[in-house]
Amino acid sequence: MITFGALARAAYCPRQYYYARGEESGPPPEVETRRELAFRYPDLRTASDAELAAEPIGPSPSAYRAALDRLATRTDWEGLVDPAEREVVLSGRECRGVAHKVVSGEPPTPTFVSPGRPPERGVWRPQRVRAVAAAKALAWEREREIPAALVEYPAHGIVRRVELTTRNKAAYRRTVRTVRAVDGPPPRIDDEAKCDACDYRERCGVRTRSLKSLLGL
Numbered sequence: 001m002i003t004f005g006a007l008a009r010a011a012y013c014p015r016q017y018y019y020a021r022g023e024e025s026g027p028p029p030e031v032e033t034r035r036e037l038a039f040r041y042p043d044l045r046t047a048s049d050a051e052l053a054a055e056p057i058g059p060s061p062s063a064y065r066a067a068l069d070r071l072a073t074r075t076d077w078e079g080l081v082d083p084a085e086r087e088v089v090l091s092g093r094e095c096r097g098v099a100h101k102v103v104s105g106e107p108p109t110p111t112f113v114s115p116g117r118p119p120e121r122g123v124w125r126p127q128r129v130r131a132v133a134a135a136k137a138l139a140w141e142r143e144r145e146i147p148a149a150l151v152e153y154p155a156h157g158i159v160r161r162v163e164l165t166t167r168n169k170a171a172y173r174r175t176v177r178t179v180r181a182v183d184g185p186p187p188r189i190d191d192e193a194k195c196d197a198c199d200y201r202e203r204c205g206v207r208t209r210s211l212k213s214l215l216g217l
Helices: 004-012 014-020 029-039 041-045 049-053 061-071 077-081 125-142 166-181 192-196
Strands: 085-091 095-103 109-113 148-153 158-163
Touching: 004 014, 004 095, 004 125, 004 166, 014 166, 029 041, 029 095, 041 061, 041 077, 049 061, 061 158, 077 095, 085 125, 095 125, 095 148, 109 125, 125 148, 125 158, 125 166
Parallel strands: 109 148
Antiparallel strands: 085 095, 095 109, 148 158
8 A cells, every 4th residue: 555655755756756665764853853843832832032942943933933823823723732633544545654643623634744844835746645645544544524634834833724626636646646657767857956855866867967067167
C-alpha cells in the first residue's frame, strides 16, 4: 500500500520517488522539534520574546505571537490545541500513513503537521495531495464522508484547510497512478530548483547549471 510520505514525494518529483523507494525512514530530530510546536500553541502564545527566540520558529517573536493570536480566533482552535487523537495511523483503500492530529467535530478532520513554511496562499502541491490521502483514508476507516483535511505550519503559526474538491481529488488520483506505474526512472522534470535541493541529484544524473553558466559568463 502506498504511504502518505511516498505519495507526497511522488507529487513533488516522480523521479525522486523512484530513487527514494525503500529508503523511507523517520524524520530527523529538527523536524520533530518543529512539529512539536503544533502541540504547544497555548504556552507559546504567552511565551516571552526571549523564550520564543529559543524556539525553531520562522517569524520574529512578536510576529509569531500575533500569528498565534489570529489562529486562536478559528472555530477549531480548541480541537487544534487538544485534538481528539494524535499520531493516528490511517489505512485507506489505496494509501496509509500518519495523521498527526484528528481534530474533533462533525465531521472529524485529519491534520498533517509540516515543519516548513507555507506558500503565500494555500498549501504546497505535495502536501495538498497528502492531505487528500489522509482525508480519504479517514473516510474509508470511519465509513463516512470527510470533506477536508488541515495542513499546519506550526513554526509560522499558520493552519490551512484543504478541501476535497474535484481538482484536489484529481491531483491525488494522478499521483496514485504515477506511483503505481513506476517501474523504471521516470522522465526528468524541468525544474532545476527542485534538482538543486534533491539528495538524489547525482544518482539521478541531472546536470544543474549555475546562473553564471546560464548567462555564458
